[in-house]
Amino acid sequence: MHAFPEGATQKDTIVASVARAIDAGLFLDDDHTTNGSLIKCVVDDGDVRTFERETGIPGSLALLADMSVGFRTDDLPAARRFAGIWIATPVPGADLTRVPNAMILWVIDRAEQIWRSAFHDDPSEVLRTIRELHARQSSGQDPDRTEWSKARGDALARTDAETDDRRSLINRMAETLAWPPLTSRTILSEGVRILADMAGAVTAANAPMTQEERAGIHRTMEALFAETEAERDADPEGYFFPDIFHARMPEIAERFTADLNAQNAAVADTVVAAGDKALELMGAAPRA
Numbered sequence: 315m316h317a318f319p320e321g322a323t324q325k326d327t328i329v330a331s332v333a334r335a336i337d338a339g340l341f342l343d344d345d346h347t348t349n350g351s352l353i354k355c356v357v358d359d360g361d362v363r364t365f366e367r368e369t370g371i372p373g374s375l376a377l378l379a380d381m382s383v384g385f386r387t388d389d390l391p392a393a394r395r396f397a398g399i400w401i402a403t404p405v406p407g408a409d410l411t412r413v414p415n416a417m418i419l420w421v422i423d424r425a426e427q428i429w430r431s432a433f434h435d436d437p438s439e440v441l442r443t444i445r446e447l448h449a450r451q452s453s454g455q456d457p458d459r460t461e462w463s464k465a466r467g468d469a470l471a472r473t474d475a476e477t478d479d480r481r482s483l484i485n486r487m488a489e490t491l492a493w494p495p496l497t498s499r500t501i502l503s504e505g506v507r508i509l510a511d512m513a514g515a516v517t518a519a520n521a522p523m524t525q526e527e528r529a530g531i532h533r534t535m536e537a538l539f540a541e542t543e544a545e546r547d548a549d550p551e552g553y554f555f556p557d558i559f560h561a562r563m564p565e566i567a568e569r570f571t572a573d574l575n576a577q578n579a580a581v582a583d584t585v586v587a588a589g590d591k592a593l594e595l596m597g598a599a600p601r602a
Contacts, residue, residue: 315411315496316602317370317404325406328356328369332401336394350383352376352397362499371404373499374414375592381503382589385582400593408599414495414502415452416595419445421505421588425487425512432516438481440469441488451494466492483512510584517580523573531570535559 318325335341335355353376354360362373369376379400386393404410422445430436444465447457469489476485487508493501518525539555546553560567 315366315370315372315409317408317410317596317599318406319370321406325402325404329398329402331355333398336398341394341397350387350393350397351380352383352401353380355397356401369401370410371596372410372414372496374495374502375410375417375596377499377503378417378506378592379589381506382585382592385585386589396589396593400589400596403593403597404599405601407601408596409602410596410599411496412452412454413592413595413599415448417502417588417592418448418491418495418505419452420591421502421509422448422487422491424584425484425509428509428512428516429484432519438469438472438484438488440465440472441484441491444469444488444492448491448495456494462492462494483508483515487512506585506588509588510581513580513584514577517577518573521573521576523569528570528573531566534563534566535570538562 318328332341332352332355341350341352341355351360353362353365356368357364362376365371365376366373379397383393383397386396422441425441447461447465450457466489469485469492473482473485473489476482487505490504490508491501495502518528535555538559542553542555542558545558556567560571
């Protein structure tokens with residue numbers, strides 16, 4: 315799959331359409347009333363297959379770009395800049411066919427690194443098998459359908475048989491990534507989401523707050539929510555539970571918020587890093 319196969323004029327037209335959407339407030343306006351979809355800047359109905367045909371950019375990369383933009387909205391100007399740079403990065407004729415595989419290798423390698431650092435043991439053997447399939451496809455040696463199907467079946471069986479909650483995310487990642495990414499366009503962004511969840515889970519595991527403490531805080535919040543039912547019914551528009559929680563239980567609320575913010579930051583950092591890596595790989599892709 316080659317970016318902007320019709321040449322520089324095609325690229326300039328598409329890059330300009332994204333720039334117009336950004337300037338018109340159709341892409342992440344200041345009031346957060348419009349979403350940040352690069353795909354919709356190019357294709358009105360947001361159909362990823364049409365986006366592929368219009369740009370020559372794999373839909374899996376575009377879906378990841380939209381996901382990455384969504385985790386940059388704390389800084390809207392930076393999110394808009396990322397979108398403009400992203401669509402302008404591939405040179406006309408750049409061969410992007412293997413970039414999704416390279417991204418999946420990056421996801422798996424990051425997952426294994428996180429796993430080993432947090433739990434000090436080896437991750438799933440099935441995940442390594444799936445990495446080998448993507449490595450072969452990335453080098454131009456396409457595995458046949460039976461190999462993908464067997465890897466997928468093995469991953470599903472491992473997920474169904476797993477009793478260790480710690481391994482649920484890494485087994486789910488193996489199951490999710492057991493497809494060729496050019497035909498299964500969502501697996502890359504889904505794999506990045508699982509990687510981000512893994513980063514958040516490890517942050518939680520390393521935090522000073524234990525799972526038992528979190529469970530206790532959730533029970534306290536549920537009780538407070540039930541106790542304030544009359545206030546909620548009396549003023550549903552003005553009722554905002556976080557404010558009530560912080561006002562009535564400030565110490566618990568502060569600890570809970572700090573813990574949650576740390577996990578959310580780990581998730582966001584992972585998705586942003588994935589978007590940046592995809593940008594790097596697209597920029598380095600060889601021309602046909």
